[in-house]
Amino acid sequence: MDDEILLMFQEDTRESLAGVEARLLDIEEAGEDHDPELVHEVFRSAHSIKGSAGFLALDTIRDLSHKIETVLDMMRTQELQPTKGVINVVLGAFDRLGELVEDLAHSNLMDVSDHVQALMALASGSLPPERQQSVTTMRRVAFPDGRTGFEVSEHDLARARVGGNYLYLVEYDLIHDLQRKEQTPFDLLAVLGKSGMVLDCRVDLGAVGDLGQAPANYVPMYLLFACILEPDMVKAVLQVDQERIHTVPVEGEGSTQADPTLTQGSLLSPAAPVLDMEAPLPQEDNSLDPDELAAMEREFDLAMAKQTGGASGDVALGPESEPQAGETVSGEESAPLETIADSPEQEATGFEHQGNGDKGSLLLRGALTIDRAQELKQALLAALDTSKQVDLEFRDVVSVDLAALQLLIAAFQSGKARGIGVSCVGDLGPLLDFARSTGFTSDTVKLYGMESFLPSEA
Amino acid sequence: MSDVTRTGNKAVVTPSRNITAGMTDSLRKELKSLLDEGVTDLTIDFSRVEMLDSVGIGLLIAAHNSLLKEGAVLRLTGVNQDVMGLLSTMRLTSHFSIHSSHPS
Structure with missing residues (x-):
């Protein structure tokens, strides 16, 4: 096989599969008290294999990893408990996946029907x-x-x-x-x-x-x-x-x-x-242009107007149409988002907000990713409503993604429009590393007058 | 203009230069003409091709799609490392039959 991309996929997949068995056995041993992060890790392995296999037209690998992913997702959402029987089915499917990966050239012709049926039975049986x-x-x-x-x-x-x-x-x-x-x-x-x-x-x-x-x-x-x-x-x-x-x-x-x-x-x-x-993104680099920033600001202000100005207590920041199907599968309706007025300190967000009218601090924690965009947005809204100067404390932040970066910039722009200062403080390493990787450099900071927002990058 | 070797329903087309926007119209006509004449086993010899641009890639895929309707596969031979890298990155290697050696 002289196809570099296939070899790369094979190598990455071997690496990804290497730790799966041990993690699954740890999950099984711990039973209901298992570490959810272990399930996340195994899920991510299956998800990543599925994505790459889809592009490579490795349909059997894609289908099998997809079914494994479905079962693991149900374990993540606790719709399915990691009993010995469940783990055995998942382990068996991963073993078969490993066999397919070792014979990529013939993998599309290899039979995985027993594993697919067993996984589907687990998935549907738990519903x-x-x-x-x-x-x-x-x-x-x-x-x-x-x-x-x-x-x-x-x-x-x-x-x-x-x-x-x-x-x-x-x-x-x-x-x-x-x-x-x-x-x-x-x-x-x-x-x-x-x-x-x-x-x-x-x-x-x-x-x-x-x-x-x-x-x-x-x-x-x-x-x-x-x-x-x-x-x-x-x-x-x-x-x-x-x-x-x-x-x-x-x-x-x-x-x-x-x-x-x-x-x-x-x-x-x-x-x-x-x-x-209004304007396309720059084609040759990833730096954020003024129109993009303005769009973010409008979006943020719109969300804020909904939060603070609406008479209703239920504010949907997500799709205008409720995700009906999602509700039925998860068994949990999306909780109505509380208005800031109802819950000024945002205790439920996991982000700690302290301060008074003059100066406040929002302690951000962990990985600031798309998964937490809603809660980050709410926490920022709450902080802007409380203080004239908001310090975003990054000492406990481990990573930042683009969605979070957008929200942070939008918070700065919205604050600026309202005469509220927003600054990032503490260990800004993860934030700065990611910002630079998206083209948000010291020049960008100066260009948009954001020195007070990202002082280390000015 | 390409060199064309024809044997029955089999043809080997050797373009005289890089497959880029400036020459794809003529190559397209040559390939189409061969397919219209009943060629179902088509090989493009890349021995004089050092570069392939986006229009060239589009032409290869179009030839592949035409052959697919006849149940045939597009073969590429004499493909150099750079072109092979490009086709591999775009995952076209799984659709075309590609060889770095010259046609026999």
Whole structure:
């Protein structure tokens, strides 16, 4: 095998699988008292293998890792307990995955049906009877031209929407978006994985046409991506033009026709592009431009207006349409977000806010990632409402992703507009490292007059 | 203009220069003409090709798609390391049959 990318995938997957067995056995031994982080780690392994295999057209590896991922996700959400029987099925499936990875050339022809059935039985068996069929009922997400793009189970769609996630169909051009920027699809998948969840990935050679058609110099690669960022914000993470980001409607709202090829399936046509951004992102670098910052500021102010000005106590910062399917699968309705007025100290956020009218401090902790964007947003809103100078204390922060960086910048811009100072203090290493990696350098800080926000970078 | 060796339904096309925007129209016509004449076993010899641009990649995929309708596979031979790296990065190596050696 002389295919470098396949070899890279094989090597990475071997590495990823190496620690899985020990972790699963630790989980089994601890039973209900297992460390949730261990389950997260094993889940991430399966998820990452699935994503790469999808791009590489290693369909059997993709399908098997996908089913493993589904079961692990149920363990994460405690819908499924890690009993000996459950762990045995997962271990067996991982073992088989390892065999497939050692024979990539023939992996698509190798039989994994026993493992898939056992995993599916675990997944559906752990659900109430009325939801069991969601594991096998498929829906299709169409490409913009109406052709079938992805086939996804109702269960997976619901899982993707849990927590208020939006679902996007995103079109990349392998030539102009990746190859010319010296990025590989793996780089892209890795970056996006930090800000959301890549459900599926597919290269669409059919869209290029044949010799009888007009020449095309693009090769589309589609991603199905779930993310908490709203349609007008998500472009900053996806780094493609707005017209290539399609918001997939919530199940039931966009269904237009039955799909006879799929059991009880229906078509989920991606909606037309939702918003036209005023200015495209810079194509050659990732630095944030003034329009982008202004857009973030507007978004943040809008959220703030909803929070502080609305008469209703229930404020939805997520999709306007509630993620109905997500509620049914998780068994938990998304808790209505409390208004700041109802809970000024935001005790539930995990971020500690102290201070008075003149000066306040918001102690940020752990990994500031897309998963915690909602709570970070609320904590920032609360802090801005309380003090004229807000110090964001970073001493306990271990990492920052793009969603968090956006929120922090939006908080600074909103504060500035209201005469409130916002500064990052403490150990800014993780923040600065990430900011620089996105092109947010000392020049950017000076350009936008943000020296008081990021003093170490000025 | 390319050199073309034809035997029955088999053809080997050797482009005379890099497959880039300036020459793809003529190569497209040559390939299409061969397929229209019933060629189902098509090999493009890259021995004189050092570079491939985005339009060239589009042309190769278009040829692949045309052959696919006939149940055939596009073969590339004499592919140099740079072009191989590009095709590999774009994962086209799983769709085309690619060899670094010259056609037999």
